Amino acid sequence: MEKMGVSVLVGAPKANTSQPGVLQGGAVYLCPWGTSPVHCTPIEFDSKGSRLLESLLPSPEGEEPVEYKSLQWFGATVRAHGSSILACAPLYSWRTEKEPLNDPVGTCYLSTDNFTRILEYAPCRSDFSWAAGQGYCQGGFSAEFTKTGRVVLGGPGSYFWQGQILSATQEQIAESYYPEYLINLVQGQLQTRQASSIYDDSYLGYSVAVGEFSGDDTEDFVAGVPKGNLTYGYVTILNGSDIRSLYNFSGEQMASYFGYAVAATDVNGDGLDDLLVGAPLLMERTADGRPQEVGKVYIYLQNLAGMEPTPTLTLTGHDEFGRFGSSLTPLGDLDQDGYNGKRQRPQELRRSLEPESEGNESEFRDKLSPIHIALNFSLDPQAPVDSHGLRPVLHYQSKSRIEDKAQILLDCGEDNICVPDLQLEVFGEQNHVYLGDKNSLNLTFHAQNVGEGGAYEAELRVTAPPEAEYSGLVRNPGNFSSLSCDYFAVNQSRLLVCDLGNPMKAGASIWGGLRFTVPHLRDTKKTIQFDFQILSKNLNNSQSEVVSFRLSVEAQAQVSLNGVSKPEAVLFPVSDWHPRDQPQEEGDVGPAVHHVYELINLGPSSISRGVLELSCPQALEGQQLLYMTRVTGLGNCTTSHPPNSQGLELDPEGSQHHLLQRREAPGRSPASSGPQILKCPEAECFRLRCELGPLHRQESRSLQLHFRVWAKTFLQREHQPFSLQCEAVYEALKMPYRILPQQLPRKELQVATAVQWTKAEGSHGVPLWIIILAILIGLLLLGLLIYILYKLGFFKHSLPYGTAMEKAQLKPPATSDA
Secondary structure, three states, rough: OOOOEEEEEEOOOOOOOOOOOOOOOOOEEEEOOOOOOOOOOOOOOOOOOOOOOOOOOOOOOOOOEEOOOOOOOEEEEEEEEEOOEEEOOOOEEEOOOOOOOOOOOOEEEEEEOOOOOEEEEOOOOOOOOOOOOOOOOOOOOOEOOOOOOOOEEEEEEHHHHHHHEEHHHHHHHHHHOOOOOOOOOOOOOOEEOOOHHHOOOEEEEOEEEOOOOOOOOOOOEEEEOOOOOOOHHHHHHHHEOOOOEEEEEOOOOOOOOOOOOEEEOOOOOOOOEEEEEOOOOOOOOOOOEEEEEEEEEEOOEEEEEOOOOOOOOOOOOOOOOOOOOOOOOOOOOOOOOOOOOOOOOOOOOOOOOOOOOOOOOOOOOOOOOOOOEEEEEEOOOOOOOOOOOOOOOOOOOOEEEEEEEEEEOOOOOOOOOOOHHHHHEEOOOOOOEEEOOOOEEEEEHHHHHHHHEEOOEEEEEEEOOOEEEEEOOOOOOOOOOOEEEEEEEOEEEEEEEEEEEEOOOOEEEEEEEEEEEOOOOOOOOOEEEEEEEOOOOOOOOOOOOEEEEEEEEEEEEEEEEEEEOOOEEEEEEOOOOOOOOOOHHHHHHEEEEEEEEEEHHHHEEOOOOEEEEEEEEEEEOOEEOOEEEEEEOOOEEEEEEOOOOOOOOOOOOOOOOOOOOOOOOOOOOOOOOEEEEEEOOEEEEEEEEEEEEOOOOOEEEEEEEEEEEEEHHOOOOHHHHHEEEEEEEEEEEEEOOOOOOOOOOOOEEEEEEEEEOOOOOHOOOOOHHHHHHHHHHHHHHHHHHHHHHOOOOOOOOOOOOOOOHHHHOOOOOOOOOO
């Protein structure tokens, strides 16, 4: 490459090439630097397609491939050293005749002596295949050259993803390379070996770098292990001579991917290589306790005594989900001045500009400043001479340059001087913001020009505090004007500039709404402030007064405490069950009752410490009411009475047996007007106190209490209903802020379990045979009664007239002739 000048290597892992039968095999392009335009040409590392399996037995499906170059991501890793180039395909896969499945072993191609020879270096393509060996090695996932040109590869998938480091000199690779062989054993190659199973899924070799850390003249290997050490991650430095471990540096947070990127360079200029490690997924908590992924870079400086296990300096990202530390590289000697990227030479750029003769614009902003007009003239020195051989000359008293000014006529009276009177009002929907909340905030402004002239290039400037972010305009088509706003970051503040018109005419009245969020709120300030002002380019009365809108910073957390009794009511008597005088198991005591309590921080602020206290009636007049068997869900709890104080045999957790009870409407004693309420302090109580740690927004905690209702006590008070009331109180003791609310959150709750009675077992119904017998006896008595009445003539008809009258014929009365 030295003969060709400076060039740039570009990897294209999904590029299509001319390799037969290969889809998106990938390529590496050589782009000469300094030519215009730049023409990049692909480097022909491999022009062949996938090799076929040479089998003695013919396959009915034809020849099968032994390697798979499609989608191999060739060019994903590219490194250069002098006249040598290393390009790798970490997803290259192959198979053996005895293994039907292909293994993604990865491969690399090494170009030496300015492309005079191309060598393939695939150290993981070996007989030790499958996941237990090097079958998933993905060699070339990371790669580097030492200063002497030695090749170092990382294969994070070897040995059940323990990972592996492999290294060989270019001479060793060349001597062991036989292109007709798939497996080439490189003599003298250094490589890490398989460790115990506790190192599985560690990803050794996910990233590699080289540097001098052992005090000799041989560069050592730096390897990132981002999932090792219980996913805390670590970085190991291996001796470049015998690959034994020299140093290990551990990450500080699980799943931060410590070791995702590594680099070695002399940071402080003392002549010793230093170590840089990236952890792009590291998370830090904000002031309100919310975790956010920012990423971090750790810098370990080397001294004459060696390396220290703790970083000398750390760099933390600022943008959430920015993945700060995903890639690291030494700057290097970019300008070939012999220094490691620490000096820069100033450069001077000269250009000549020509004015545009017809550069008129239909709109320009500055309408107040006078327009300068200048005209200059001179004789053309190339003009031909006249017939006498003379050239024209200018009069010595004439001016060769004429200048004048033109003023734009404004609608501002005879003097053409505009004097606005700018006034501004600001309104807000709230006057406070809460720690831990995004704090959506709408601010409304009313801008007026009550002066005699227009305000030119008028704009509203809003200086927002560093805790705030601008999110857009408030849309209100009826009242608000359509604005054009630009948002800038100025030092630690945010500047919002909105155009109000050019000009903002006299008598103008503009309403607008701006939407902000305040996600970066801290407890270092008790207030935050937005400053509004109208500015213009007028010479007189060019701006309004500054109007400040101030909001107080407060901490507030609302907690929700919910509870339920399962079941809500216990019915007595229990069918086919009787309590034992000397219970041995928890089922001998009585029905099971399960209380569930859930505490939720509704936010917006966090709570750092609190206490949950519960009290339940346990005994009355020396007689047991509730027998506590278990307390689950929370740790760090103390009780006044230990659960299962009598040492009964408990049912396995999660499989408590409930006594079957009739689902009937409970009966009520005629003498009782309602259930008797049993609660503290009237009854002897079971008390529970649980210390709770941090409770952030929308986080919850749950507590389960398992009881047995002491049936014997209630059976002695037959037909008397009871209500067993437990009381829960949560009180926040501390919040993680210097700004505290006037009153810390507190919540109370009562959960009741009813004891009710059903009808006695003997009164539940009449047997069927008694009903049938009663019907038959009733029918028999009815038949006997009918028979007696019949014999007594009860059913014979008796009329008020006698039988003689019934038989008499009705005749008309006799008449005399007298």
